[in-house]
Amino acid sequence: MDDLTRDFLIESQEGLDRMERCLTELEERPHDTELLAEIFRAVHTIKGTTGFLGFKRLEKLAHAGENLLGLLRDGTLSADSAVITALLQLLDGLRAILKTIEGSGNEGDSDNESLIARLEELRASAVTPPNVSQPRATRSRSATPKTTARSSRTKCESASESATATVAATASVAPLSAPATAVASVALAPTASAVATQRVAVTSPDAADASKPRLPAVGAAESTLRVDVALLNRMMNLVGELVLTRNQVLQATAADPNMTMLSRRLDMVTADLRESVMKARMQPVSNIFSKMPRIVRDLSQSLSRRVSLHMEGQETELDKSLLEAIKDPLTHAVRNALDHGIEPPAVRQTAGKDPEGRLALRAVQEGSHVVIEVSDDGAGIDVDRVRNKAIERGLITAERAAQLAERELLQLIFLPGFSTAERITNVSGRGVGMDVVRTNVEKIGGKVEIDSRAGKGTTLRLRIPLTLAIIPALIVRSLDQSFALPQAALSELVHIPPEQAAQAIEWIENAPLYRLRGRLLPLVFLDGLLTPGRNCRLSAGRDNFIAVLDADGRRFGLVVDSLADPEEIVVKPLSAVLKDIGLYSGATVLGNADLALILDPGSIALKAGVTMTNKEELLSEITEESAASASRLEYLVVAVSGRQAAVPLADVLRIEQLPIARIEYIGYRPVLNFDGQLLPIEDTGGMLAASAEQPDAPIIIVVCRDGNRHVGIAVSEVLDVAAGGDLFECGSGQPTDGVTLLKNRVTGIVNLGGVQPLPAQVPNDVGTEDWKEVAEAMA
Amino acid sequence: MNAQETESKRRQKTESLAEVCSVRIDKTLFGVPISHILEIVGAARPQPVPLAPAYVGGLVHYRGDVLTTVSMRQLLGLPPKDGKQDILVLESAGGCFGLLVDSVGEVITVSGTDYEPNPSILDERRRALLAGAYKLKSGLLVMLDPDRLDPMRLGSIQAA
Numbered sequence A: 001m002d003d004l005t006r007d008f009l010i011e012s013q014e015g016l017d018r019m020e021r022c023l024t025e026l027e028e029r030p031h032d033t034e035l036l037a038e039i040f041r042a043v044h045t046i047k048g049t050t051g052f053l054g055f056k057r058l059e060k061l062a063h064a065g066e067n068l069l070g071l072l073r074d075g076t077l078s079a080d081s082a083v084i085t086a087l088l089q090l091l092d093g094l095r096a097i098l099k100t101i102e103g104s105g106n107e108g109d110s111d112n113e114s115l116i117a118r119l120e121e122l123r124a125s126a127v128t129p130p131n132v133s134q135p136r137a138t139r140s141r142s143a144t145p146k147t148t149a150r151s152s153r154t155k156c157e158s159a160s161e162s163a164t165a166t167v168a169a170t171a172s173v174a175p176l177s178a179p180a181t182a183v184a185s186v187a188l189a190p191t192a193s194a195v196a197t198q199r200v201a202v203t204s205p206d207a208a209d210a211s212k213p214r215l216p217a218v219g220a221a222e223s224t225l226r227v228d229v230a231l232l233n234r235m236m237n238l239v240g241e242l243v244l245t246r247n248q249v250l251q252a253t254a255a256d257p258n259m260t261m262l263s264r265r266l267d268m269v270t271a272d273l274r275e276s277v278m279k280a281r282m283q284p285v286s287n288i289f290s291k292m293p294r295i296v297r298d299l300s301q302s303l304s305r306r307v308s309l310h311m312e313g314q315e316t317e318l319d320k321s322l323l324e325a326i327k328d329p330l331t332h333a334v335r336n337a338l339d340h341g342i343e344p345p346a347v348r349q350t351a352g353k354d355p356e357g358r359l360a361l362r363a364v365q366e367g368s369h370v371v372i373e374v375s376d377d378g379a380g381i382d383v384d385r386v387r388n389k390a391i392e393r394g395l396i397t398a399e400r401a402a403q404l405a406e407r408e409l410l411q412l413i414f415l416p417g418f419s420t421a422e423r424i425t426n427v428s429g430r431g432v433g434m435d436v437v438r439t440n441v442e443k444i445g446g447k448v449e450i451d452s453r454a455g456k457g458t459t460l461r462l463r464i465p466l467t468l469a470i471i472p473a474l475i476v477r478s479l480d481q482s483f484a485l486p487q488a489a490l491s492e493l494v495h496i497p498p499e500q501a502a503q504a505i506e507w508i509e510n511a512p513l514y515r516l517r518g519r520l521l522p523l524v525f526l527d528g529l530l531t532p533g534r535n536c537r538l539s540a541g542r543d544n545f546i547a548v549l550d551a552d553g554r555r556f557g558l559v560v561d562s563l564a565d566p567e568e569i570v571v572k573p574l575s576a577v578l579k580d581i582g583l584y585s586g587a588t589v590l591g592n593a594d595l596a597l598i599l600d601p602g603s604i605a606l607k608a609g610v611t612m613t614n615k616e617e618l619l620s621e622i623t624e625e626s627a628a629s630a631s632r633l634e635y636l637v638v639a640v641s642g643r644q645a646a647v648p649l650a651d652v653l654r655i656e657q658l659p660i661a662r663i664e665y666i667g668y669r670p671v672l673n674f675d676g677q678l679l680p681i682e683d684t685g686g687m688l689a690a691s692a693e694q695p696d697a698p699i700i701i702v703v704c705r706d707g708n709r710h711v712g713i714a715v716s717e718v719l720d721v722a723a724g725g726d727l728f729e730c731g732s733g734q735p736t737d738g739v740t741l742l743k744n745r746v747t748g749i750v751n752l753g754g755v756q757p758l759p760a761q762v763p764n765d766v767g768t769e770d771w772k773e774v775a776e777a778m779a
Numbered sequence B: 001m002n003a004q005e006t007e008s009k010r011r012q013k014t015e016s017l018a019e020v021c022s023v024r025i026d027k028t029l030f031g032v033p034i035s036h037i038l039e040i041v042g043a044a045r046p047q048p049v050p051l052a053p054a055y056v057g058g059l060v061h062y063r064g065d066v067l068t069t070v071s072m073r074q075l076l077g078l079p080p081k082d083g084k085q086d087i088l089v090l091e092s093a094g095g096c097f098g099l100l101v102d103s104v105g106e107v108i109t110v111s112g113t114d115y116e117p118n119p120s121i122l123d124e125r126r127r128a129l130l131a132g133a134y135k136l137k138s139g140l141l142v143m144l145d146p147d148r149l150d151p152m153r154l155g156s157i158q159a160a
Helices: A003-028 A033-053 A056-074 A081-104 A113-125 A130-142 A144-161 A170-176 A192-198 A218-223 A229-253 A257-280 A292-302 A320-341 A345-350 A383-392 A398-403 A406-414 A434-443 A498-504 A526-530 A601-607 A615-629 A768-778 B003-014 B124-129 B151-159
Strands: A164-168 A224-228 A282-284 A307-312 A317-319 A357-366 A369-376 A447-453 A457-465 A470-478 A481-486 A490-496 A505-508 A511-516 A519-525 A544-551 A554-560 A562-570 A584-589 A595-599 A634-640 A643-648 A652-659 A663-666 A669-674 A677-682 A698-706 A709-715 A717-723 A739-742 A745-749 B017-025 B028-033 B037-044 B056-062 B065-071 B085-092 B095-101 B103-111 B130-135 B140-144
Touching (some): A003 A033, A003 A081, A003 A292, A033 A081, A056 A081, A056 A113, A081 A113, A229 A257, A257 A282, A292 A307, A292 A320, A317 A320, A320 A434, A320 A457, A383 A406, A406 A447, A434 A447, A470 A526, A470 A544, A470 A554, A481 A562, A490 A498, A511 A554, A519 A544, A544 A562, A554 A601, A562 A584, A595 B056, A634 A745, A643 A739, A677 A698, B017 B085, B017 B140, B028 B103, B037 B056, B037 B095, B056 B085, B065 B151, B085 B103, B124 B130
Parallel strands (some): A307 A357, A643 A745, B028 B140, B065 B095
Antiparallel strands (some): A164 A224, A282 A317, A357 A369, A447 A457, A470 A481, A470 A562, A490 A544, A505 A511, A544 A554, A584 A595, A652 A698, A663 A669, A669 A677, A698 A709, A739 A745, B017 B028, B037 B085, B056 B065, B085 B095
């Protein structure tokens, strides 16, 4: 394909995207001449360019469309629903031909006679008496389901085929006020700024469009540039390379004082560069939001609903690949909201609601995540129906269902095979709904949360990480090699000291199991998995580690030789031949320039035959998750000399088990010495004193963060992790402070701030080393 | 006579002089057309990939990408060599890959008149890998065809 044709395809697709947005707007404001001019321009440009590229079929269709649009623009015809439906069909027809051209280089030979005839018919009706238009409108409505199916297909295709991203400098927001670009001049109130930042405004070479004098597109065109995604990926790779080289340079020059300034500068510039390149890959969510008005329009027609769509936060940016990945789940969520959420107008009226339903899409960045909310003011999810359906489908037992709270029951809709739709529509209800949304979102390291109130509506929240190219991972070692485990799948780490190696693992025949808080956890030996036939036992001579993984509901422990640091890794793709092995999702280069393969927990579970955890367990996990999502704090439940106590999980850094003799004292204050770093120990239970006679007895220290200092809490046992429940003072209804409800017991929260600080900055500037001596002397 | 040999004959007639990078694997001198070589990476130690097909020599870090390498020794049925090996970064239809060889020698200009296709007594497996030989004064220079060494292609050959 030559450059001219490729440019033509890209421009036309952008033009059609704009046209689609304008068409849905046009339905609300049928006499908006700006919108009509924009739509006319898109079609006209296609017609004009296609003439000299020699695509006859495309030209013919565009010509028919242009004729109709001409009448609309002149005001001879008004844009009623029938006309807009026809124009949307025209849009789909044009897209289909463009797609064929992109795929094969020619426009194919299927003709669009019926569509052209339809456009002609509408054009002719403009001059005939208006009473003819009534039956026509109904006819066009009956044609809508077909359009829906086709348009959704076209959408998926057009997403994957648009290989060029349009990169826009933020500066392009500024020229928005100037009547500079065709795009900016369109009165798209909510989308205008997003459109301007997201695309280079391509004002078509459109001399024939005499009704509106063409304005030079100076501002946006100069500040933005179209860049091939492949080039951006390459830049990202090279920046990754630069980061590694920098790390090595920094190490090599650390000793040389002359190089300090230079290497520090290199360090800064590299970090900046990396950030900029990552930013270049970001695109506003309006890229997918802008597809929604059309979907909502088509669906509300075919389901006879009345819906107004509100979109917010379209300028929120997300990595391009992630944007593609959430497109389907989001579309699915919108479909669900229309099909199951928003009731038909009559039902809404009886319920005392506005017959027009409200569907809101909201995107907002929260830290390193982007949260996308789909909320409707529909019927909400009927918890009783969910319960009955789940029991009927055998997803849960009746006894268990009776114990679940509403919130927990709601989570059932994420189970595979769940659907409450009374009948299967072409929109949703095949039982592959919410679990697919959840799976797709979790695949990219995101999370789905749902919140619903009967009669009030439903909110679905997708939490998406900002970027996929760099993921946090834990580096583990096995077979003398490093492997990267994505943190997203990692739920906890279990350390098995050498002396426990012999009895830590229990076997049922050849299946290794570990008792994790009373539950049997299937184990997979990484070395055994990677070298078939290897005899797998924990080695008694050294430490062993179990990484407890949770991959799409499959929970298992991966036994590795040792753990290295967690690292932010840059994911590099593997060649097809290695991808086919199925265990690795990519490779990465570590800070020490070593290569590490990235393990795919899901595939490992499959390969090792770990199946879905049984429903009850999955449910209890979901329950835990749901509790966490309710923004209730999670706590580490510990036992302190027989009492239950709680430590906020977010503050826990690590848990140490050590002989009590390691505890030293500064006066009466117990401290722990970690390579010269002193950790104050809080011993509320008086356990240290109680077991002072047995210096070899182990004691568990929970190391916590308190502001920027660390403190240790001495406990007798770590019980579990659980979410705290709210407690209120009787009478006043005031939420209580310092206590929470854990496992149905009122539990005190350890006050980390109450741990006395160590004496700071002693005279003569004694370092921590000296303190150790002092401590020993005093002990 | 198979199709590859006829193709080689045709090539022999059309181009009389060719530049070939010589590489040594065990005792044999092999040649790779320099037009296919992107870069030579010296003294690399590829990271092994557990469970990969045997001919995969491991992964190397190459210009920000992770490159799959093919072990020539394994393909020829030779014992693995300890220590570092040289890597030819080759470009084939399926993308880039690395070819692990014992050592890379000089670039030799060879003449089409010295070319001979694979001998008929060569076994099936080797005939699929090798692309004839040039008769040099010092001995034979056995030609390797980068397209035939592409890891994806090797995978389908071995599966067949």
